[in-house]
Amino acid sequence: MRFRFPQAALGAIFLFVFLVANRGAYQGYFSDDDLDNLASTLLAGFDTFWRGFASPLYERYNFRPVGHVTYRWLGQVWGLSFAPYIAFVQFLHLINALLVYRFVRTALTPRAAMSAAVFFAFHFALLPAHWKPMYLFDVLCGMALMSAFLLYRSGRWGVAFLLFWCAYKAKEIAIFFPLVLMAEEWLNDRRWWRVVPFLAVSLSFGGQAMVQNQGRELSAYTLQFTMTAVTDCLRFYGRMAAGLPWVLLTGWRWLGGAERRWLVMGVVSATALLGPLLFLPGRLFSVYLYVPLMFGAIAVGAVLNRWPSWALAIAFLIYAGIGLRELRSFRRAELTQAQLTKEFVSSACFSLKDKSSLTQAFYEGGPAGLNVWGVEAAYRLCSGNLLLKLSRWDIGQLHRNDLVIRWTKMPNRAGMVELTRFDGELAGDWYSWDSSFRWMSERAEVRVKKMPGHRHLRLDLVSLPADELEVWQDGQRIGKRAVQDHGPQQITFPLVDGHAARDDLTIELRVRPARRIGQDPRVLGAAVRSVETMP
Secondary structure, eight states, X not given: OOOOHHHHHHHHHHHHHHHHHTGGGGGOOOOHHHHHHHHHHHHSOHHHHHHHHHOOSOOTTOOOHHHHHHHHHHHHHHTTOHHHHHHHHHHHHHHHHHHHHHHXXXXXXXHHHHHHHHHHHTOGGGGGGGTOGGGHHHHHHHHXXXXXXXXXXXXXXXXXXXXXXXXXXXXXXXXXHHHHHHHHHHHTTOOGGGGHHHHHHHHHHHHHHHHHHHTSOSSXXXXXXXXXXXXXXHHHHHHHTTTHHHHHHHHGGGOOHHHHHHHHHHHHHHHHHHGGGGGOTTOOOGGGGHHHHHHHHHHHHHHTTTOOHHHHHHHHHHHHHHHHHHHHHHHHHHHHHHHHHHHHHHHHHHHTTTOTTOOEEEEXXXXXXXXXXXXXXXXXXXXXXXXXXXXXXXXTTOOTTOEEEEEEOOTTSOOEEEEEEOOSOEEEEEEEEOSSOEEEEEEEEEEEEOOTTOOEEEEEEEEOXXXXXXXXXXXXXXXXXXXXXOSSEEEEEEOOGGGTTOSEEEEEEEEEOOBOOTTOXXXXXXXXXXXXXXX
């Protein structure tokens, strides 16, 4: 086989630039969905994945056996070591770029194939796909569909059908793949019978999804067949596609017959695979364009097939500039959240090490940006007990000596997870700990230990939206304030002299009126960071 230096050199440059540009991904960390997927898949047996893969029934709760079993394998080997996950998803993404190159190269020039691969691999809308393991499902679906398309065109439609099944079991967006095959048959031999098995599977799963969608409560995952929903989705994904909608408009007039054919193929394929996304206005994420853009890259290759080198260079410089700007913005936000989540998980694993015997606990607090299912999954993974029963902190359900896992993140200090026991120090209308403070409603009590020589009580408040504050000590009022400042403040009250010798004081806080703030359903009176005695 003759070695072609220019193509090998371009491939090496492509690989080098991709790895350097995306090296920041290794500084990231798991998302809440990642942690939840790891905890749930490590708990399930392999028979669960096999039955899910073989089942012809629609999975209402989005169980995707191909992606979930991959999570299980990765979790068994690498645990909570993040870098191998990123290496794996970036490897798969580069394989997909190679598949795009291979497909376009079968019909067009090497420069068209390389242009298509670059367009796909470096598209800013797809950054989360190779920065976050949670989008492994989209990457695997794209790999299976493009492989199935290549095999279908070469006549091995039986293997292609198996890969199509794998693609659907990785992500439901594959359901419209038969439309891609119908476009292929229409442009070629028109042997429609080959599409029938693929179409039968899609109609079966699609019909089941429609039936179950009718009985589902309105949520972000509910299909909405309204013009408003379609318009909102088109507007969002059209903006995220960054130029692909213009390919048909700008490229058609100057293309030859072969290029026009592949332009139509690419646009039709991308549009067909975009179909399911147009009815999900509650789930608008740019990375969901992964599979449509993988096939849409074919149209890009067709348009650029005959461009001169200088024009391609200018186009790539503009494309790189846009991508670099978006990458910087994405990297800043992603690494900020990753640092906080990593700090939380590391502290949780330190505090819960060798606590596999722990069977149940309450928990309160969690890092900003990490949803409840991610917090619970982290505690289960770190404790070593994936069956650990966790309940949100609720003062009405707590009993003395109940175990409580608490996340604390004070300003300008490292966060910390603590495993403590509730000793009844709180009573009344307290809400769950919010990293560095605790909201109360109108009346709340706290037991405070009084140190020798202390004659005053200090309240450290983060927010005080009420208009009036009263403080009572062991049933006797020790202060009343009309609130002038609703922001962070420290307020001091003198303790009652008659109780100077006591070690424990019962402090009651009363605020009027408590209010609802923004979209928060709670009635909030004051955000309290600490209540303590002082000299």
